[in-house]
Amino acid sequence: MANNFGMKGYMKGALLLTIAALIVKALSAVYRVPFQNLVGDQGFYIYQQIYPFISFFVVWASGGFAVAISKMLADAESSIHPVERKRIISRTIFYYLTMLSIVFFCLLFFGANFLSEMMGDKQLAPLLRTGSFVTLFMPVLALMKGRFQSQGEMVPVAYAQVFEQFVRVAVILIGATIIMHTNKSLYAAGNAAVFGTVIGEIAGIILLLYYSKKLHIIPRKIENKGSTWPILKEVTVLSLSVSMSSLLLLCFQLIDSFTVFSILLHNGMDHIKAMEMKGIYDxxxxxxxxxxxxxxxxxxxxxxxxxxxxxxxxxxxxxxxxxxxxxxxxxxxxxxxxxxxxxxxxxxxxxxxxxxxxxxxxxxxxxxxxxxxxxxxxxxxxxxxxxxxxxxxxxxxxxxxxxxxxxxxxxxxxxxxxxxxxxxxxxxxxxxxxxxxxxxxxxxxxxxxxxxxxxxxxxxxxxxxxxxxxxxxxxxxxxxxxxxxxxxxxxxxxxxxxxxxxxxxxxxxxxxxxxxxxxxxxxxxxxxxxxxxx
Structure with a gap:
């Protein structure tokens, strides 16, 4: 365990994570303004329809699961066999997250046509497929963040959060600029923005790997690992409780994605006007x-x-x-x-x-x-x-x-x-x-x-x-x-x-x-x- 993991070190780490979270949230809000200026209200509608789908699992895994893992690993220090207990917890949660990520990937990738039809816009399907790949990186990202936080090493986590957001925003804005100056396809610009999220998560993992050195991503197999249900139950409850206020806002946006545009069309509004109105609302x-x-x-x-x-x-x-x-x-x-x-x-x-x-x-x-x-x-x-x-x-x-x-x-x-x-x-x-x-x-x-x-x-x-x-x-x-x-x-x-x-x-x-x-x-x-x- 890190030597600085006393109260003083903890408070410094908590402050660093707070500042990092503020920067990430500010960037998340601010980049939408130049993006909207680049693609207009129709283009903004396209991106905002997809955003809650790709963000839901990212927030839950990268935020909620990472905090839950860090707490459970820290609590394992007081167990009879702390090293073995940590390996059991890490391995169980890694496979659990892997299963969840595959489920979310299949839902978004193979269900893209169905989901886009439910939203009333079939052209959104390729964007959902692109966004689905972000879920595959979540198990590694969540486990590494949780490991670092459990050891009191907040610097890598804070830097990774800010770095992945900077990369994401840069890819989104550069991609949208290039596309709007070439083929000017709004759906292509939206796809580039979604791709930016995937690249951002990969960038975060690369930075954490740089800091990790001897950190094993996938824990070694343990004999007699015992019941996994208590671990799964605890990590699910903790992760949801930590991220539920953020997930609430994303759930509201998901509901808007499924209802606003489709109801406007059902009311007889023109397709383009409905897109613009939803974009302005967003x-x-x-x-x-x-x-x-x-x-x-x-x-x-x-x-x-x-x-x-x-x-x-x-x-x-x-x-x-x-x-x-x-x-x-x-x-x-x-x-x-x-x-x-x-x-x-x-x-x-x-x-x-x-x-x-x-x-x-x-x-x-x-x-x-x-x-x-x-x-x-x-x-x-x-x-x-x-x-x-x-x-x-x-x-x-x-x-x-x-x-x-x-x-x-x-x-x-x-x-x-x-x-x-x-x-x-x-x-x-x-x-x-x-x-x-x-x-x-x-x-x-x-x-x-x-x-x-x-x-x-x-x-x-x-x-x-x-x-x-x-x-x-x-x-x-x-x-x-x-x-x-x-x-x-x-x-x-x-x-x-x-x-x-x-x-x-x-x-x-x-x-x-x-x-x-x-x-x-x-x-x-x-x-x-x-x-x-x-």
């Missing part, structure tokens, strides 16, 4: 991903503290950390969501060239609030080893989203899909809050906190709307992308300044609480400055 996904990036970092940073404090006897235990995480997620989620709503026409044109369907995207980005809560609360409940109820709640949200799409899309087109997502997410976030409150026997936030939050949000809305009106009165210029960038940028800065100033002035979080949050030191200093305290 613009909301990178915006939501950026909005929940901070909430994701909160869940990664706070969960170890919650897990540690939950085991302590006496005192308040993990309750203060749980309350802080909840309040911070609400605080930042509301800021991102409402901020995007009030400047959406400008943001839409600034990033995606037109302000089409801005009203739909305004509804769409409201998801940031419940998703921020869901991400942090499921992570907290995972730290408390409470998995069953959150899983049931999120499964219910997926079912509600599907039924909502079937009901609302025929009535309101893509607006119906956004409404269905919001209903399912707000309801599941509320149920998670109720469940967690019962566990901690304490309020997650005071009435005073919600009043201050309303004041900060209302003030931001009022100031931004007033400044926007002044811009409209004094600057009579035609709407263009340059104007959208200038005005939108100013409004975003003003809104953020007003919101954060009120948050700091009213002390919605204590100074010492800001120091516990990722990148909270500057807010702590600003709060001290505003309140004139040394």
């Amino acid at each position: 613009r909301g996904q990178p915006l939501v991903q950026l909005g929940i990036t901070i909430a994701s970092s909160l869940s990664l940073a706070i969960v170890p503290l919650v897990a540690l404090q939950s085991k302590k006897k006496g005192g308040r235990g993990s309750t203060p950390f749980i309350q802080l995480t909840y309040r911070a997620s609400i605080l930042l989620g509301v800021a991102a969501s409402i901020g995007l709503v009030i400047v959406m026409p400008y943001v839409n044109q600034m990033l995606f060239e037109t302000n089409a369907l801005s009203n739909v995207l305004m509804i769409y980005v409201l998801q940031i609030v419940p998703l921020s809560v869901i991400l942090t609360l499921t992570a907290i409940l995972q730290g408390m080893n409470k998995l069953k109820i959150p899983a049931l709640i999120l499964i219910g949200a997926i079912l509600l989203k599907y039924l909502g799409n079937l009901y609302f899309i025929p009535k309101w087109d893509v607006l119906g899909a956004a409404v269905a997502s919001n209903i399912a997410l707000f309801l599941s976030a509320g149920l998670l809050m109720i469940y967690l409150k019962r566990l901690v026997h304490s309020k997650l936030a005071t009435k005073e906190f919600y009043i201050k939050l309303s004041i900060a949000s209302g003030s931001m809305i009022l100031v931004v709307v007033m400044v926007d009106q002044l811009f409209q009165i004094f600057f009579h210029v035609a709407t263009s992308r340059v104007v959208a960038i200038a005005i939108g940028g100013c409004l975003i800065f003003i809104g953020a300044f007003v919101y954060l100033t009120i948050v700091a002035k009213t002390k919605m979080l204590a100074v010492k609480e800001w120091f516990l949050l990722p990148f909270g030191r500057k807010m702590a200093r600003y709060q001290l400055l505003l309140n004139k305290k040394k």
Whole structure:
């Protein structure tokens, strides 16, 4: 085991993984903007139809399984025969993952025609076949990441995550650029983007192999390995619990892939117009991903503290950390969501060239609030080893989203899909809050906190709307992308300044609480400055 695998080494490793995860999530959201600009709304629709298929198993294996493997291997250290136990666990999980990867590969490769027909677009089949190959690399990738993390060696894992995402984004954008300047086939550009994911995963494996040196990928065969069912059960439950909030969002996107375009066609909409409308609707996904990036970092940073404090006897235990995480997620989620709503026409044109369907995207980005809560609360409940109820709640949200799409899309087109997502997410976030409150026997936030939050949000809305009106009165210029960038940028800065100033002035979080949050030191200093305290 690595010598630095003490608490200090663990916290440094956890911080490194948090930063790596932030970079990966930011890249995942940001690259979609130039890609959409290259291929347009039709091309964006093509890629977004396939994206959740290839990402589902990647997130589950590379994220959930890797963490589960690391925990199980670390726990094996306390067994009677740790070396043998680790080999049994590694070998069992490797074969289990191999079986799952073959199942997913066959489903995507041989079922490509069926799945594309279900989505209402047979030309998507080649893209599904290309994406299916990414599943074959997951067993090796998950096992290597899990091995490194179990030994406290976070650097290779962090570097691999960032490297594979950089390679993936580079292949996607370079491939799309070349194709759009040659044969200009949107489906070919989409296929190149899917191929980028495959290449990215291979790049991650190559880097981990470079770091591994003497690490055996496939553990040696062990005699008398005993029952494998407990290992399979534990790794399945752990992997799903770790990745279930991320899988929730992908399940919603899968439902949209199967329902939105096909229902629009069934309603009599023209094929090209339906593609464009779905592509414009999908613009909301990178915006939501950026909005929940901070909430994701909160869940990664706070969960170890919650897990540690939950085991302590006496005192308040993990309750203060749980309350802080909840309040911070609400605080930042509301800021991102409402901020995007009030400047959406400008943001839409600034990033995606037109302000089409801005009203739909305004509804769409409201998801940031419940998703921020869901991400942090499921992570907290995972730290408390409470998995069953959150899983049931999120499964219910997926079912509600599907039924909502079937009901609302025929009535309101893509607006119906956004409404269905919001209903399912707000309801599941509320149920998670109720469940967690019962566990901690304490309020997650005071009435005073919600009043201050309303004041900060209302003030931001009022100031931004007033400044926007002044811009409209004094600057009579035609709407263009340059104007959208200038005005939108100013409004975003003003809104953020007003919101954060009120948050700091009213002390919605204590100074010492800001120091516990990722990148909270500057807010702590600003709060001290505003309140004139040394």
